[in-house]
Amino acid sequence: MSQAVVLNQNTDFKRLYKKGSSYTNPALVTYLKKNNAGICRIGITSSKKIGNAVERNTSRRKVRAAFQEVYRDHEEELKGYDFVFVCRVRTRFKKSTDIEKVMLEHLKEANIIA
RNA sequence: UGAUUGGAUUGGGCAGUCGCUGGUGCUUAGCACGAGAGGAAAGUCCGAGCCCCACAGAGCAGGAUGACGGCUAACGGCCGCCGAGGGUGACCUUAGGGAAAGUGCAACAGAGAUAUACCGCCUACGGGUAAGGGUGGAAAGGCGAGGUAAGAGCUCACCAGCACGGUGGAGACAUCGUGGCUAUGUAAACCCCAUCUGGAGCAACACCGACUUGCAUAGGCUUGCUCGGCCGCUUUAAAGCAGAAGGGUGGCUUGAACCGUAUAGCAAUGUACGGUCUAGAUAGAUGAUUGCCUUAAAAGACAGAACUCGGCUUACAGAUCCUAUCACGCU
């Protein structure tokens, strides 16, 4: 199983915010867009609004744990897409299994997985 | 039993499964082993290591500290002690040198604010006088007696302050005696004295590969000024030097380290011996989930290392331990 590539350039995030399609939930916001590389790339952000460093780190870890579960089950379907997950204030109070459910709903809305 | 005082500790534990970061070993890109946030990692307020500025030089300016003795690599920190202030007390607070070196400021009120005569008192009508009045944070040491025209340290006793001497102490200082006779406050106003201080910070700095621009009797050497010193001011068409944007590697974790015992010291702390290796990421690693224990409640405080140490300051749910004091009750 290969890992997903991490997005870390600010221009990558801006491209998805402008041109990607978005799906929202009180616990998570998802941006996604097709890429030409044929691989899966992800980025996770947590803004200062969420809280201090501990609260931001916890939010990111829970989103990452949820994505790992999703990626293990649907690796072939996710190839060829870029994802940006934006944490919200409520993210850190949820369990990663709850975030996983939200993430699957968003992917179904986008017709990436069945 | 109640109310306090000063200090110390802890900041859930164990196991299974799926994952993350770097280390070691084997072999080959997977497996095995063991490791993986804090008491404040925070604020960046001080001090240092390390590092660059040629050497890190001199003077002025600027900045910091401020009783005394010690500790420390150093400090604006810590310990002890003295003075002052607060508390019934355990104990707490304290930027705590100098105002007779000089300058400034002291609104309003008040007659007058560092020198004065408004009312009053006395008078020989020139003046004298700070006792009484009122104002103010402060009015010429305080209070009593003598004294005087009326008054005044003018004289005396006591108290406070200053100088000198004796005694005790390592010293700040305490205490006793003698002397003359008075000096408003402010230095977290300028200033004076003593001590310390060059600047910049790991986004420092060094190296590697690729990109492109510039090159003069220039410039540069990182606080303000002055002096001194140093590098360089080339060469002839691609070396050398400099600059801009981005990438990689090092710096990067063994250190004034931690733990235990003994010992010197009231203590801070030092010394000796033995043992241990204890995060090094780079969009940034500790999460998810299940069970058991603990608990009133399966966890719920403040909070995430970013070169590293020593302090200070600030935030902090709950729990535990020690020390001393006061009040009440019993013996």
Next chain:
RNA sequence: GGAGAAGUACCCAAGAGGCCGAAGGGGCUCCCCUGCUAAGGGAGUAGGUGCAGUAAUGUACGCGGGUGUUCAAAUCACCUCUUCUCCG
């Protein structure tokens, strides 16, 4: 990670030890202008909170918060909170 700057009425702000609830402007209220409104012109009050008072007014606290220096602090010193800027 490191280096700096600023917080004053509802908003923008001046003040840099005493005359300071604190200049000035916007805003607010009233009037003129207009068929009505905006713009423009003129005039004016209070400026926050608590307490006392029918009210006028008085008084205490108040310049992000706290502690100190001083007779006296928006102003000086220290600690702290918030916001903003610069360094790749």
